[in-house]
Amino acid sequence: MEEFYEKLNQEIISKKSIIGVIGLGYVGLPIVESFVKSGFQTIGFDIDDEKIKKLIQNESYITDFTDKDIEKINEFNRFYPTNKFDKISQCDVLIICVPTPLKEDKLTPDLTFLNNSLKSIGENIRRGTLVVLESTTYPFTTSEVVVPYLEKLGLKVGDDVFVAFSPERINPGVEKFKFSSTPKIVGGKTERCKQIATALYGCVIDKVVPVSKPEVAEMAKLLENTYRYINIALVNEIETFCSEMDIDIYEVIEAASTKPFGFEKFYPGPGVGGHCIPIDPFYYKWYANEKNFETLLIDAAFEINANRPKNVFNKAMMRMKGVKNSIITVLGVAYKKNINDLRESSAIELIEMLINNGYEVRFSDAFCNKILIKADGKSCEMLSVDFNEELLEKSGLIIIHTDHDYFNYELLNKYKEKIIDTRYALSKFENEDRLVYKDIVCKDKDVYFERQI
Structure with a gap:
């Protein structure tokens, strides 16, 4: 009325x-x-x-x-x-x-x-x-x-x-x-x-x-996060290639981002977590499939993103060959940095795989002081340990899962030989000064970008 x-x-x-x-x-x-x-x-x-x-x-x-x-x-x-x-x-x-x-x-x-x-x-x-x-x-x-x-x-x-x-x-x-x-x-x-x-x-x-109408608003949100999910899968796939070819994916992304149009930065990671990105594409997929529409891109992206924790685990297995110290430390378990949200975090799956394969696993996360995992078929609680040099020293392998700002990356850089850096946090730390681009005007030519070394 x-x-x-x-x-x-x-x-x-x-x-x-x-x-x-x-x-x-x-x-x-x-x-x-x-x-x-x-x-x-x-x-x-x-x-x-x-x-x-x-x-x-x-x-x-x-x-x-x-x-x-x-x-x-x-x-x-x-x-x-x-x-x-x-x-x-x-x-x-x-x-x-x-x-x-x-x-x-x-x-x-x-x-x-x-x-x-x-x-x-x-x-x-x-x-x-x-x-x-x-x-x-x-x-x-x-x-x-x-x-x-x-x-x-x-x-x-x-x-x-x-x-x-x-x-x-x-x-x-x-x-x-x-x-x-x-x-x-x-x-x-x-x-x-x-x-x-x-x-x-x-x-x-x-x-x-x-x-x-409401359907436009509903679909707009799904498009926003499906777009992100698919692009994350793309950069994850490229990261796998670059890692094998000894190419720094972080440097590649920063260089590509100097193009002032048609490119948006997405970074690789150990998996896709949170309350939106790993969920929303499947709300769209479910409804589209119910209406007999295919969702080929989402299906392909899922294959890539869902396998990321397993990829990190496989890297860890390779790195631990011949290493007598079986302690593996996972730094950060939240799905993204500087928050205490564990929803859909790939850290849980990764830690479970490591424990179930006989490794002694510790984790450190000031935002998430405990996690629930399934080890040997039983549910159990793990508590976070303090981040310090003693922790790093006693670890046979260190996996940076979540790049919280409070971690001391200068200290971590000292132990980079035994680190798997899933967030390329050390690349960001090392390249902070040298990945700077400046304009150089050349005679009779357009502006060029030059990397400062």
């Missing part, structure tokens, strides 16, 4: 609407922070009691937020974290940012968290509420899962309730791209849905990008 639309629109513009954020992880917390700082009363929902306790006590549980950051959010007296989902009835806006993982087969979308959220919403939603899905998913999820669920409650989308999809673009561990400074795609189920969602994000985001 017109009255619901006008009322909600005015409440959003005047910042009197109450925002509900469902899921308080890497995606949810930055959203909470932005709305609270912008003047909105915000209720944060999560099923994890421990997270709620920590937030109330000004404690953080993710690396992108310090305890002080949480304290600053709470000082506004506009944030109310809770595990009581009946408080959904108090919200004018509901933003869903729960995990959308794959099932155990690593191929099929698992919408369990989304469906549970919808159930909680259905039991408590008021007419005139805006529901936005931010969790990454396959195209038509908004139209074929969210909308029908709400309509079964007797709510007409576009009149009684408003529905939109706006994909999260959080990049954990990277300060440069904040929630508020990263352009926000918004696709509404109806024109009113799009307008009201655009108005909402316009209050906290520098640039909002409205698109014609």
Whole structure:
């Protein structure tokens, strides 16, 4: 109805609407922070009691937020974290940012968290509420899962309730791209849905990008991360060749990147981890295959990326031949540097392979103090050890899995003869000064790039 639309629109513009954020992880917390700082009363929902306790006590549980950051959010007296989902009835806006993982087969979308959220919403939603899905998913999820669920409650989308999809673009561990400074795609189920969602994000985001429908927004997110997944596979494949040919892939990438158009840098690694890149392409693949479309590039990229931990393991086996010291130290286990996120980290698979082949394995990661692995058919817990020279000295082999900034690369460089550097961190350290390019103007010729030695 017109009255619901006008009322909600005015409440959003005047910042009197109450925002509900469902899921308080890497995606949810930055959203909470932005709305609270912008003047909105915000209720944060999560099923994890421990997270709620920590937030109330000004404690953080993710690396992108310090305890002080949480304290600053709470000082506004506009944030109310809770595990009581009946408080959904108090919200004018509901933003869903729960995990959308794959099932155990690593191929099929698992919408369990989304469906549970919808159930909680259905039991408590008021007419005139805006529901936005931010969790990454396959195209038509908004139209074929969210909308029908709400309509079964007797709510007409576009009149009684408003529905939109706006994909999260959080990049954990990277300060440069904040929630508020990263352009926000918004696709509404109806024109009113799009307008009201655009108005909402316009209050906290520098640039909002409205698109014609939710499917465009859903597919845009999948394209973004499938693009990355495939290009990572490409550079991983080239790295394998360069490694055999004694060519420094890092130097190759830096040289290629001097081309001012048509090239974007991607770096090789020990595997693809995290909550997005190893998951999102398979949401697209699953849906495309269901509709009888082939996904040949994704299939090829999967073959390359999935074998990266095994490639590192094989290198380790070769390097350990004839080495009496059977201690292997893995530096960094998080899926990317400077965060404490272990989701889909290739370090787990690598460490399991090493242990199951008889090696004594240690790991050091100040961000992740423990990991769960399966060794000899049993689940067990491993604890991180301190990073110091004694650790390096006592190791028969050192594998740099995650290139955290706090590692002393000058010290590591002393032990480079017994290091497998999966991130080319030492190449970056060694080439820091000499991989500099300057313009040299030659008579009657164009500008050339010259490498400084």
